[in-house]
Amino acid sequence: MRRLGTGIGWRPEIADAVERMPGIDWVEVVAENICPGHLPEPLLRLRERGVTVIPHGVSLGLGGADRPDQDRLTALAERAEALGAPLVTEHIAFVRAGGALTASPRLEAGHLLPVPRTRDALDVLCENVRIAQEALPVPLALENIAALFSWPGEELTEGQFLAELVERTGVRLLVDVANLHTNHVNRGEDPTEALAALPLDALAYVHVAGGIERDGVWHDSHAHPVPRPVLDILTGLAARVTPPGVLLERDDDFPEPAELERELEAIRGAVATGRAALAGPPPPPAPAGASAPSSCAGPSPAAPTTTSAVGVAAAAGTGTEATAGVEAEAGAVAVLAPAGARQRLGVGQAAVLSALVAGTPVPEGFDRVRLGVQARALAGKRAGVVAKVAPELPVILGAGYREAFLAYARVRPMTGGYRRDALDFAGHLLKVGRPADARARRELRRWWLDRAGPAPRPRGLAARARVLLRRG
Numbered sequence: 001m002r003r004l005g006t007g008i009g010w011r012p013e014i015a016d017a018v019e020r021m022p023g024i025d026w027v028e029v030v031a032e033n034i035c036p037g038h039l040p041e042p043l044l045r046l047r048e049r050g051v052t053v054i055p056h057g058v059s060l061g062l063g064g065a066d067r068p069d070q071d072r073l074t075a076l077a078e079r080a081e082a083l084g085a086p087l088v089t090e091h092i093a094f095v096r097a098g099g100a101l102t103a104s105p106r107l108e109a110g111h112l113l114p115v116p117r118t119r120d121a122l123d124v125l126c127e128n129v130r131i132a133q134e135a136l137p138v139p140l141a142l143e144n145i146a147a148l149f150s151w152p153g154e155e156l157t158e159g160q161f162l163a164e165l166v167e168r169t170g171v172r173l174l175v176d177v178a179n180l181h182t183n184h185v186n187r188g189e190d191p192t193e194a195l196a197a198l199p200l201d202a203l204a205y206v207h208v209a210g211g212i213e214r215d216g217v218w219h220d221s222h223a224h225p226v227p228r229p230v231l232d233i234l235t236g237l238a239a240r241v242t243p244p245g246v247l248l249e250r251d252d253d254f255p256e257p258a259e260l261e262r263e264l265e266a267i268r269g270a271v272a273t274g275r276a277a278l279a280g281p282p283p284p285p286a287p288a289g290a291s292a293p294s295s296c297a298g299p300s301p302a303a304p305t306t307t308s309a310v311g312v313a314a315a316a317g318t319g320t321e322a323t324a325g326v327e328a329e330a331g332a333v334a335v336l337a338p339a340g341a342r343q344r345l346g347v348g349q350a351a352v353l354s355a356l357v358a359g360t361p362v363p364e365g366f367d368r369v370r371l372g373v374q375a376r377a378l379a380g381k382r383a384g385v386v387a388k389v390a391p392e393l394p395v396i397l398g399a400g401y402r403e404a405f406l407a408y409a410r411v412r413p414m415t416g417g418y419r420r421d422a423l424d425f426a427g428h429l430l431k432v433g434r435p436a437d438a439r440a441r442r443e444l445r446r447w448w449l450d451r452a453g454p455a456p457r458p459r460g461l462a463a464r465a466r467v468l469l470r471r472g
Contacts, residue, residue, distance in 0.1 A: 007027050029055055055079040055089075057072075062091070065102075087138050095111065105358075110381060117154040123337040141173060148374045158189060178249075203241060231267070234270040238274025
């Protein structure tokens, strides 16, 4: 497969701007937001121009205790084939918990949550990855995620966890340098040390994104400019290996196209700076016990990169260049989670998710303040996404929408997708006699009735009469 180059996350809001942007070699699209038989016209035009399109999944939950859902795997495979993608990507995260495995209510996070870096979690993840690889028609790459909280009793660093995952499964890595920065601020993890431990010979491509710091917590918002520390980490990565591709993610509060182009140029500059360092002499080793700088502006102290069997094959003949799309399964070993690992992981994840979305007590050993921050972030995200998938609700409810939704979210965890959540929210309001304004309540009832059944209700007296005659 050819190298990817510089890309941007394709979103409908910036589709026209992306088509006109110079120097866009490839794009990434959220897999769950497209339908294989009805691809958006701007995306089709990009493909016709030879622009590579890669589907990026967000709902598999490969880090969860359950085995991957076959329907979701089939859907991801269909999107890869429809786009002619050279690979597909997902996340090392859990997104749901509970159910039959733990004999507890099934809960949805609506967000990517961190898995504990334990042997149990790694064993389960490796088995889930192998199941996914067998179901997908192209290689799979997995992304490190950002986290607001840590699990107590972790047994591995992020670098160790990812290196062993690659060695045991042959999966590729999507390294998100913005998430490394997030975990530096929120969890005290040094991004330089993480890069030193990662098996960069398995690198598929790199994500870059912006965020914002509030009250000492970094939120990976994808709605703000890329900060200098993230670009410095990208330079540090490029000083170790030439990334096959680098992609700018932006999901909200989209700026003018010129601003996105400036960010892309800054990303190219950060990579070029790192590549210049890569071509030069190796850096001297740091004194024993010295900590590496958190900026990652250049190469970190020399440390051996963990190399798997598949990594050796991927790097063969390329020197220090990583190449995306190398067959992921080559050299991987069969994996099967030990008996009891899934249940132990499932119990822990269900307890955490229940504390986050259902108000149950925080499990022992967790930072209560950080879990509170995460819980509020999840509720806020729910409100924002529901407003996007059901834009009529904020119009009907007016300024009271967000307050009403957050009150609902505190007592009603999400058990399905966001569209189901929108219907449940409207039904909940109607059940308790809200909104207080009678006209708004009638509009909300009509909206809910139009969408709660198997098909929209007929409009007008004549249409309703025809329905009644057919029933007769």
